[in-house]
Amino acid sequence: MKAAGNWRPRVAAVAASAFALLGGPAFAFDWPLAPPRIAATFGTYAKGRVVAGIALSGEDDLVRSAEDGEPSFSLEEGANPSGLPTPLGSFIVVEHQKGLAAVYSHLAPATLSTDTKFKSGDVLGKSGRSGWIEGPGILFQVFDRRSGSWVNPLLVLPQLAVDKPPVIRSLTLSHADKVYVLGETASFPQGTYAVSVDVLDPADSAWTPGPLAPYGIRLSVDGDEVANLAFDVAKGKGGRLMLSSVSPTAADELKTKDGRYNLAVRLFPRGRTTIEVRVEDAAGNKRSASWSALVE
Amino acid sequence: MEETGKRRLNVAATVAAGIVYFLVCAFPLQKELVLVPGWTRSLLQAPAAPAASSKKSGSAQGSVSTSPLPFRLGGSFGYFTPEGSILFAGTAPYGVALAPDGYAAYDRLSESFTIQSPDGSTLARVASVGYPFFAAGRRFVIAPDQATVSELSKNGAIAWTYQLGSVATCFDASPSVAAFGLIDGRIVGLGTSGSVLLDFAPGGSHIPGVYGVAVSPDGLLVAAITGLDRQRLVVMEKRSSAYRVAYHRYLASDYRRPVNMAFTEDGSRLAYESPSGVGVYDRASRSETVIAVPAASSLGLTTMGGRLMVLLSGNGEERRLVCAALPDRRVVDLGLKAQLAFVETRGDSLYLGIDQDIVRMDLVER
Numbered sequence: 001m002k003a004a005g006n007w008r009p010r011v012a013a014v015a016a017s018a019f020a021l022l023g024g025p026a027f028a029f030d031w032p033l034a035p036p037r038i039a040a041t042f043g044t045y046a047k048g049r050v051v052a053g054i055a056l057s058g059e060d061d062l063v064r065s066a067e068d069g070e071p072s073f074s075l076e077e078g079a080n081p082s083g084l085p086t087p088l089g090s091f092i093v094v095e096h097q098k099g100l101a102a103v104y105s106h107l108a109p110a111t112l113s114t115d116t117k118f119k120s121g122d123v124l125g126k127s128g129r130s131g132w133i134e135g136p137g138i139l140f141q142v143f144d145r146r147s148g149s150w151v152n153p154l155l156v157l158p159q160l161a162v163d164k165p166p167v168i169r170s171l172t173l174s175h176a177d178k179v180y181v182l183g184e185t186a187s188f189p190q191g192t193y194a195v196s197v198d199v200l201d202p203a204d205s206a207w208t209p210g211p212l213a214p215y216g217i218r219l220s221v222d223g224d225e226v227a228n229l230a231f232d233v234a235k236g237k238g239g240r241l242m243l244s245s246v247s248p249t250a251a252d253e254l255k256t257k258d259g260r261y262n263l264a265v266r267l268f269p270r271g272r273t274t275i276e277v278r279v280e281d282a283a284g285n286k287r288s289a290s291w292s293a294l295v296e
Numbered sequence: 297m298e299e300t301g302k303r304r305l306n307v308a309a310t311v312a313a314g315i316v317y318f319l320v321c322a323f324p325l326q327k328e329l330v331l332v333p334g335w336t337r338s339l340l341q342a343p344a345a346p347a348a349s350s351k352k353s354g355s356a357q358g359s360v361s362t363s364p365l366p367f368r369l370g371g372s373f374g375y376f377t378p379e380g381s382i383l384f385a386g387t388a389p390y391g392v393a394l395a396p397d398g399y400a401a402y403d404r405l406s407e408s409f410t411i412q413s414p415d416g417s418t419l420a421r422v423a424s425v426g427y428p429f430f431a432a433g434r435r436f437v438i439a440p441d442q443a444t445v446s447e448l449s450k451n452g453a454i455a456w457t458y459q460l461g462s463v464a465t466c467f468d469a470s471p472s473v474a475a476f477g478l479i480d481g482r483i484v485g486l487g488t489s490g491s492v493l494l495d496f497a498p499g500g501s502h503i504p505g506v507y508g509v510a511v512s513p514d515g516l517l518v519a520a521i522t523g524l525d526r527q528r529l530v531v532m533e534k535r536s537s538a539y540r541v542a543y544h545r546y547l548a549s550d551y552r553r554p555v556n557m558a559f560t561e562d563g564s565r566l567a568y569e570s571p572s573g574v575g576v577y578d579r580a581s582r583s584e585t586v587i588a589v590p591a592a593s594s595l596g597l598t599t600m601g602g603r604l605m606v607l608l609s610g611n612g613e614e615r616r617l618v619c620a621a622l623p624d625r626r627v628v629d630l631g632l633k634a635q636l637a638f639v640e641t642r643g644d645s646l647y648l649g650i651d652q653d654i655v656r657m658d659l660v661e662r
Contacts, residue, residue, distance in 0.1 A: 236461020
């Protein structure tokens with residue numbers, strides 16, 4: 001591995017595309033649960049689903065409106081007359097400014113506010129563990145009504161004060177039943193391979209639903225960028241959830257069965273090749289790694 | 297113990313009062329229809345588990361004389377037969393999906409569950425993360441994101457999965473279409489193979505959203521309460537292969553929670569919750585009437601043979617059982633005190649759950 005160069009401007013460009021979707025400045029919201037302890041980041045893959053929001057841990061803490069707003073929907077756990085179960089538990093949807101609707105889920109039952117207007121910081125309820133959530137806390141999601149997309153809440157929340165960079169565990173090339181883990185092997189036969197990487201963002205929470213997704217993953221082969229996966233937005237399309245504004249990826253194809261991110265399918269001709277992976281979290285912490293191998 | 301005794305006495309008195317009411321005060325619904333009391337059964341004397349719960353597999357119909365009715369009363373659920381046999385009254389670890397032909401109890405962090413027949417025999421084992429729910433003879437699972445739904449085949453395998461794109465707020469199904477209301481204001485109707493039959497955002501309101509949805513039994517009508525500022529009723533009708541708006545009206549309501557709405561069994565009318573009572577939309581005339589009942593924090597809604605609308609409304613312990621001859625003539629209005637209550641109908645019989653008792657009443661011609 002080697003140290004990364006400064007590629008913050010590229011990440012900023014990715015973020016800017018998301019900000020463009022929002023049509024306004026970033027960091028417009030305040031933390032709904034403070035101090036923020038991230039239990040799941042946007043794009044975290046857990047139990048067969050991708051988290052299209054962030055999970056914050058905390059039990060019996062006050063959950064506050066992230067901005068001025070008006071509730072448009074609320075539901076107590078298990079109280080839907082239509083018979084539809086409520087995996088989000090007790091939750092409330094608040095219409096904030098610029099067409100953003102925030103969903104505050106898994107609140108403690110019977111704590112939902114019945115007010116019809118909220119100022120930023122007003123109490124919406126208490127954090128709990130109602131519905132399908134692995135630990136005590138809330139799921140906070142931001143829906144951009146204008147684009148019909150989920151937006152990574154970290155794009156509109158104050159920047160996290162964390163300094164732990166993401167972790168890159170391994171890079172794997174696979175074709176049918178052949179699997180080559182770079183670093184463990186110095187060479188592999190020429191051919192077309194699926195490139196996948198095992199990365200994660202360190203958690204600052206007592207519980208997580210699974211390895212946390214970073215904010216962005218980039219893959220370069222011999223200097224050419226071949227994949228750019230940004231965890232900025234997610235949108236339903238054709239019955240599937242598509243992630244990333246830069247290179248939309250179906251959420252159900254995001255990871256391999258053993259938990260690595262699918263990045264690209266690439267032909268590797270004979271000769272020496274260099275593969276580089278660069279990863280950044282939402283706070284700007286970054287890490288990169290590169291591997292050189294002989295293609296036979 | 298003394299409190300329990302008092303409670304039992306109250307329930308008994310309420311049931312007795314109800315029976316006396318129906319015997320003494322029952323009056324013709326039109327000229328020939330009367331509600332008469334049938335049986336009363338206590339859930340306290342029912343088995344806590346189905347008879348065949350230890351069986352590995354079996355038939356749902358083997359041990360009961362007629363198709364049983366499911367019930368849910370507070371934390372209890374189970375089945376009873378029209379003849380008055382309570383098959384069992386059990387509790388679920390977190391939730392339960394209930395249908396006449398089977399049920400699935402599940403945990404809060406459910407990753408798998410078993411579908412059992414009313415007699416407890418195993419119908420299918422399902423490995424799927426999320427919560428099951430059953431309707432119109434169909435079985436579904438909703439994932440933890442409350443935005444991804446799957447339908448199960450008879451053997452419990454995942455037949456199809458669909459990501460709705462935003463959070464589901466309400467649901468109804470017919471054998472041919474399952475409709476979901478979403479917070480983004482869309483109504484998505486999915487066919488039996490997961491194909492999209494309807495994906496429509498009615499609009500016309502300052503804030504989009506779907507607060508209630510109902511599908512007619514023939515699947516040709518889909519109705520919804522949508523939007524805030526202003527809220528409106530939208531009825532869509534399937535013509536050729538597409539659903540088109542057949543009726544819409546702005547409402548006086550401003551609900552920010554799920555709204556109770558349902559079609560009658562024959563699909564001729566739609567009933568929906570409104571501040572002034574229960575709105576009734578007539579499919580044939582495309583017109584509306586209102587059955588005036590007090591505003592309530594909860595509302596049970598069902599119909600009897602397309603002739604009577606049965607409403608069980610409640611605020612706290614105060615409940616009202618209202619029967620109305622369609623479209624809007626209120627013929628029975630009975631006050632009840634009950635912490636827990638449900639109303640269910642089958643054919644011309646009405647089943648009323650009051651705390652720990654189930655009462656049957658029959659609609660007869662005289």
